[in-house]
Amino acid sequence: MILNQATDYAFRAVLYLSLLQPGEIVEAKVISESQNIPLRFLLKILRSLAKAGIVKSYQGVGGGYALGKKPADITLRDVLEAVEGPIRINKCLIDPDYCNKQATTYCPVHHVLASIQQTITQEFDKYNFEQLKEYAKQYGK
Amino acid sequence: MILNQATDYAFRAVLYLSLLQPGEIVEAKVISESQNIPLRFLLKILRSLAKAGIVKSYQGVGGGYALGKKPADITLRDVLEAVEGPIRINKCLIDPDYCNKQATTYCPVHHVLASIQQTITQEFDKYNFEQLKEYAKQYGK
DNA sequence: ATAAAACAATACCGATTAAGTATAGTTTAT
DNA sequence: ATAAACTATACTTAATCGGTATTGTTTTAT
Structure with missing residues (x-):
């Protein structure tokens, strides 16, 4: 019931x-130092983000990272799922057979x-990085 | 980002x-067998629920468990928090010093x-066991 | 009073996952 | 050709999870 450390780093x-x-x-080194994220761990996280198209990576001398799309087009959910995979709050919502073992016909727990x-997923979808950027500017840093 | 197995068992x-x-x-044995929950693990979970007043335990011969309050007065959140502790989706929402180490003044990530x-917490508060009971009756089992 | 059926408390254990590190390789600007 | 960056994969350590074991307590029936 808690986000990964990696997801927290990814948000930042x-x-x-x-x-x-x-x-x-x-x-990566600049991000790492500014945000207090272990460099090698950050590189790993950035790779996941790059795979999802959230960031774009540039190899070689003078390389580094930049956003892969506009901040407004990146939601917290995008980043979260790039790092942790799809939002799933219970085993029975991952493996459809799980419930059937316990509740043969219909499972009210599963239902709710x-x-x-779904609500949680929508909630993480509600915030994008344009908004976060505004907050950040507004309050300095 | 997922509920404990223990919480799932507790719900059931x-x-x-x-x-x-x-x-x-x-x-406990009856619940254990009917719901496919390992007995000793269930006993542990029931102890947490008893501490929170959600169930009432009776010792000795002929003892066992019953609800400690009306189903309508028990929410999913109550049960979840009895088992896992308070709902906290990120480290920075547990330890207030955590954010300050990284973002000296104001942290927009923390903010959202x-x-x-809060929304997630309210969501788990929205459902009580009277409702689940109705679902269960309605669909049989 | 004592035996047995239940729960209580605590400590332990093995497996998995999380968080982070290491090693070797690739790309690219100079 | 070299060095500065990222890539890929594998490894390591520590924490958490899911479950078990042990010993003790309470209560009812005999």
């Missing part, structure tokens, strides 16, 4: 990239959990 | 107790996560 890294000038590229999961 | 055990006749007491956490 993507926010950092959101605040750059358009076209600006920064090395599915609904809660 | 409390639902089972909700469906009993008023005043009826059942041994706090709001999401």
Whole structure:
């Protein structure tokens, strides 16, 4: 019932990239130091984000990372799922056979959990990095 | 981002107790067998639920468990928090110093996560065991 | 009073996952 | 050709999860 440390780092890294000038590229090391994220761990996380198209990576000298799309087009859910996979709040919502072992016909627990999961998913979808960027600017840093 | 197995078991055990006749007491063994929950693990879970007043335990011969309050007065959140502790979706929402280490003044990530956490908490509060009981009756089992 | 049927408390254990590190390789600007 | 960056994969350590074991307590029936 808690986000991974990696997801927390990912949120902060993507926010950092959101605040750059358009076209600006920064090395992982800069993000790592500014956000207090262990460098090698961050590199791993950035790879997941790159796979999902959330960031774009540039190899070689002068390389680094930049956002892969506009901040407004990246939601917290996008980042969360890039790092942790799909939001699933209970085993019975992953493996459809799970419930059938316990409740042969119909499982009311499953029923409401599915609904809660949907609300949670929507909730993470509600926030994008344009909004976070505004908050950040507004309050300084 | 997922509920404990123990919480899942707890939901099902409390639902089972909700469906009993008023005043009826059942041994852990009966719940265990009916719901496919390892007995000793269930006993541990029931102890947490008893501490929270959700179930009432009776020792000695002829003892067992019954609900500690009306099904309508037990929410999914009550059960979840009895088993796992308070709903906290990120480390920075547990330890207030955590954010300050990283973002010295104001942390927009923290800000929105706090709001999401509140929504999630309300969502688990929305469902009580009277409702689950109705679903269960309606669909048989 | 004592035996047995239940729960209580605590400690332990093995497996999995999370968090982070290491090693070797690839790409690219200079 | 070299060095500065990222890539890929595998490894390691620590924490958590899911479950079990042991010993003790309470209560009812005999």
